Amino acid sequence: MAATLHDVAKQAGVSIKTVSNVVNGYTNIRPETRARVQEAIDDLGYQPNLSARSLRSGKSGVIGLVLPELSLSYFAELADAVIARAATHGLVVLVEQTGADREREIAVLSSPRMRLTDGLIFSPLGMGQEDAGFLEVDYPVILLGERIFGGPTDHVTMRNVEAARAATELLLAAGRRRIAVVGAHRDETLGSAALRLEGYRQALEAAGVDYDPALVSFTTLWHRANGAASMRALLESGVGFDAVFGLNDALALGAMRVLQEKGLRIPSDVAVIGFDDIDEAQYMVPSLTTVDPGRTAIAETAVDLLVERLALGGREAPRREILVDFDVIARESTPG
Amino acid sequence: MAATLHDVAKQAGVSIKTVSNVVNGYTNIRPETRARVQEAIDDLGYQPNLSARSLRSGKSGVIGLVLPELSLSYFAELADAVIARAATHGLVVLVEQTGADREREIAVLSSPRMRLTDGLIFSPLGMGQEDAGFLEVDYPVILLGERIFGGPTDHVTMRNVEAARAATELLLAAGRRRIAVVGAHRDETLGSAALRLEGYRQALEAAGVDYDPALVSFTTLWHRANGAASMRALLESGVGFDAVFGLNDALALGAMRVLQEKGLRIPSDVAVIGFDDIDEAQYMVPSLTTVDPGRTAIAETAVDLLVERLALGGREAPRREILVDFDVIARESTPG
DNA sequence: CCCCGGCTCTACAACGATGTAACATCGAGC
DNA sequence: GCTCGATGTTACATCGTTGTAGAGCCGGGG
Numbered sequence: 001m002a003a004t005l006h007d008v009a010k011q012a013g014v015s016i017k018t019v020s021n022v023v024n025g026y027t028n029i030r031p032e033t034r035a036r037v038q039e040a041i042d043d044l045g046y047q048p049n050l051s052a053r054s055l056r057s058g059k060s061g062v063i064g065l066v067l068p069e070l071s072l073s074y075f076a077e078l079a080d081a082v083i084a085r086a087a088t089h090g091l092v093v094l095v096e097q098t099g100a101d102r103e104r105e106i107a108v109l110s111s112p113r114m115r116l117t118d119g120l121i122f123s124p125l126g127m128g129q130e131d132a133g134f135l136e137v138d139y140p141v142i143l144l145g146e147r148i149f150g151g152p153t154d155h156v157t158m159r160n161v162e163a164a165r166a167a168t169e170l171l172l173a174a175g176r177r178r179i180a181v182v183g184a185h186r187d188e189t190l191g192s193a194a195l196r197l198e199g200y201r202q203a204l205e206a207a208g209v210d211y212d213p214a215l216v217s218f219t220t221l222w223h224r225a226n227g228a229a230s231m232r233a234l235l236e237s238g239v240g241f242d243a244v245f246g247l248n249d250a251l252a253l254g255a256m257r258v259l260q261e262k263g264l265r266i267p268s269d270v271a272v273i274g275f276d277d278i279d280e281a282q283y284m285v286p287s288l289t290t291v292d293p294g295r296t297a298i299a300e301t302a303v304d305l306l307v308e309r310l311a312l313g314g315r316e317a318p319r320r321e322i323l324v325d326f327d328v329i330a331r332e333s334t335p336g
Numbered sequence: 337m338a339a340t341l342h343d344v345a346k347q348a349g350v351s352i353k354t355v356s357n358v359v360n361g362y363t364n365i366r367p368e369t370r371a372r373v374q375e376a377i378d379d380l381g382y383q384p385n386l387s388a389r390s391l392r393s394g395k396s397g398v399i400g401l402v403l404p405e406l407s408l409s410y411f412a413e414l415a416d417a418v419i420a421r422a423a424t425h426g427l428v429v430l431v432e433q434t435g436a437d438r439e440r441e442i443a444v445l446s447s448p449r450m451r452l453t454d455g456l457i458f459s460p461l462g463m464g465q466e467d468a469g470f471l472e473v474d475y476p477v478i479l480l481g482e483r484i485f486g487g488p489t490d491h492v493t494m495r496n497v498e499a500a501r502a503a504t505e506l507l508l509a510a511g512r513r514r515i516a517v518v519g520a521h522r523d524e525t526l527g528s529a530a531l532r533l534e535g536y537r538q539a540l541e542a543a544g545v546d547y548d549p550a551l552v553s554f555t556t557l558w559h560r561a562n563g564a565a566s567m568r569a570l571l572e573s574g575v576g577f578d579a580v581f582g583l584n585d586a587l588a589l590g591a592m593r594v595l596q597e598k599g600l601r602i603p604s605d606v607a608v609i610g611f612d613d614i615d616e617a618q619y620m621v622p623s624l625t626t627v628d629p630g631r632t633a634i635a636e637t638a639v640d641l642l643v644e645r646l647a648l649g650g651r652e653a654p655r656r657e658i659l660v661d662f663d664v665i666a667r668e669s670t671p672g
Numbered sequence: 673c674c675c676c677g678g679c680t681c682t683a684c685a686a687c688g689a690t691g692t693a694a695c696a697t698c699g700a701g702c
Numbered sequence: 703g704c705t706c707g708a709t710g711t712t713a714c715a716t717c718g719t720t721g722t723a724g725a726g727c728c729g730g731g732g
Contacts, residue, residue: 002474004687004688004689005688005689005690006688014711014712015711015712015713016688016689016690016712017689017690017691017711017712017713018710018711018712020689020690021690021710021711023689024690028708028709028710028711029709029710029711030709030710030711033710033711047451048451048688048689049391049451049687049688049689050451050452051387051390051391051396051452051687051688051689052391052687052688052689052690052717053688053689053690054387054390054452054689054717055385055387055388055391055687055688055689055716055717055718055719056688056689056690056691056716056717057689057690057717058717060387060452062430062452069416070406070412070413070415070416070419071412071413071416071615073409073412076406076407076409076412076415077406077407079406079412079431080405080406080407080433083406083431083432083433084433087433092430092432093430093431094398094428094429094430094431095415095419095429095430095431096419096428097416097419097420097423115383115384115385115386116386116387116390116396116398116452138338223619224616224619225619228619228621254619257620257621258621260596261621279407280560280616283559283560283561283564283590284593285564285593285594285597340717340718340719341718341719341720342718350681350682351681351682351683352682352718352719352720353681353682353683353684353719353720353721354680354681354682356718356719356720357680357681357720359719360720364678364679364680364681365679365680365681366679366680366681369680369681384718384719385717385718385719387717387718387719388687388717388718388719388720389718389719389720390687390719391687391688391689391717391718391719392686392687392718392719392720392721393687393719393720394687
């Protein structure tokens with residue numbers, strides 16, 4: 001059985017409160033008392049019981065991270081950054097997966113399973129704008145993603161429109177005028193796909209290039225395979241293009257494979273740009289030009305905001321909507 | 337403030353223990369009492385306080401998963417499976433990253449941070465056989481990986497030697513006799529690289545094919561980039577080969593890119609096989625033949641073993657060494 | 673009519689930590 | 703010599719939950 005304050009106190013011949021004071025670095029303790037207690041602590045290998053501490057203090061030192069699934073590179077890398085940042089605040093991270101399922105996302109918000117976390121970083125993919133009310137809970141939540149805007153909680157997200165516009169502008173600046181899009185979602189007005197497509201359109205308009213619907217291919221999940229399929233369809237349709245904007249990197253990589261299969265050279269025949277800057281993008285040949293949407297900044301900002309909320313201890317504070325900076329990362333798949 | 341048993345009891349006009357009994361599904365309660373209590377619970381939105389429950393019961397319902405980093409696809413997918421399996425047991429997972437750093441791995445084992453977990457699934461990369469003693473802790477640990485064998489804890493791992501042998505045999509069966517290896521580690525006797533290389537050698541020997549050291553290229557980290565670099569070195573060295581065994585998929589994919597750059601056809605000129613069956617392997621063109629080392633089985637077995645240990649409640653039980661089954665998954669990068 | 677047993681329900685004491693208030697002890701100051 | 707304040711330490715209550723022991727009530731059997 002693990003030693004308790006009580007055991008240590010008995011061995012050191014002091015009260016448990018004195019041991020507690022030593023453990024917590026309270027200053028008014030005689031050096032010899034402290035030494036005696038410390039010896040007993042080391043001797044017994046005492047470790048504070050975090051459940052008890054948490055019950056007493058109302059804080060567990062654990063934050064929850066709720067995301068679709070770790071198998072998606074973007075979320076794995078996000079989780080990596082969240083965990084690393086949390087560690088610098090002395091917090092540990094409990095990870096829950098929802099499989100992008102709306103019901104499970106909603107369930108997790110009210111689940112007692114989560115009640116031992118002090119707060120949540122919440123990244124939904126299934127919930128939509130109409131579900132914003134579910135975010136109204138009595139613990140701090142930091143919302144990520146593009147599914148809900150203007151909800152009751154803090155929100156950290158990326159400049160989807162501007163970043164997509166910058167990506168498109170990079171292609172335009174290279175003289176490309178026929179820019180295909182891979183990964184659009186049909187009938188979506190919110191969410192990453194719609195916002196990035198909007199950025200694309202803005203860039204075209206600003207450059208005085210007509211928007212050609214034939215260049216936009218739709219798909220569902222943003223997987224490599226869908227990127228490849230979309231590209232095949234585009235090529236077969238006979239529509240001419242000299243550049244491709246993959247709405248995320250996986251799509252761009254899938255498209256890139258097909259282009260190379262068909263003997264098209266990248267970037268001379270077709271330039272390719274992605275979105276997300278997942279790790280493997282830089283290892284491809286040619287390496288993929290992409291947009292770093294600020295994933296690390298999102299993770300770190302989310303943790304920091306949550307830590308601030310926790311420090312408030314439940315007192316009210318205005319909600320914040322934070323947009324992190326993005327970066328266009330030029331690599332070999334675009335000219336120049 | 338969140339409602340407690342006490343609040344519910346007051347509202348329902350019963351004792352807190354009765355409420356507790358209702359919450360825990362204790363049977364001997366009059367239906368009308370139960371209904372009254374349930375109403376109060378719903379009314380107040382009562383949720384059990386898990387810290388208190390955990391203090392009282394000595395169990396938190398949280399298990400820890402300690403791994404190098406989630407940015408490595410293998411570990412992200414492992415974590416995905418662990419979390420999913422834990423959920424079926426009603427457990428949640430706290431994920432800690434060590435960065436494959438020996439000191440951090442050792443620290444985590446004795447960290448009070450981890451004391452609120454009931455047990456650990458521990459996947460070290462920095463510790464070695466000589467550190468086995470650190471695994472001797474007073475909570476259940478399930479060890480993963482190939483860094484420590486015969487330690488004091490349960491151990492779940494893959495059949496590295498046999499799986500690597502099977503991979504090599506698939507190439508041999510296709511008539512390939514000059515099989516290059518990408519990703520060996522110098523001076524390693526334990527660990528994935530050494531074990532997989534051993535399987536390779538066994539397969540060659542059984543087939544009566546001489547082992548040619550010139551075909552084995554060494555590297556450090558198992559990244560795409562290192563796979564590509566190794567392949568370039570092999571090609572430049574002028575040593576002839578008709579197949580490549582990447583000791584993991586990332587290496588194989590890196591190598592595959594370089595082969596294609598050089599205009600070599602896969603699999604007709606050079607067959608390629610990997611190891612790990614990461615998700616992207618099947619989306620490549622050509623898709624990568626690889627070995628599923630049983631990652632999902634490892635994750636699920638680890639969780640199940642831990643659950644069994646937890647059920648023992650500290651009672652002794654013999655340690656178990658579990659080897660999961662592997663599968664060779666033939667895809668387009670090998671003939672046939 | 674009384675006792676026994678089963679069903680409901682309750683009171684109380686834990687689990688291990690910490691905040692509060694208060695109690696010794698000591699030296700300094702008047 | 704007595705008070706005062708600072709210092710060092712302690713007793714106690716408390717966080718919210720659950721296990722244990724047992725109390726009250728009812729009906730059935732002797």
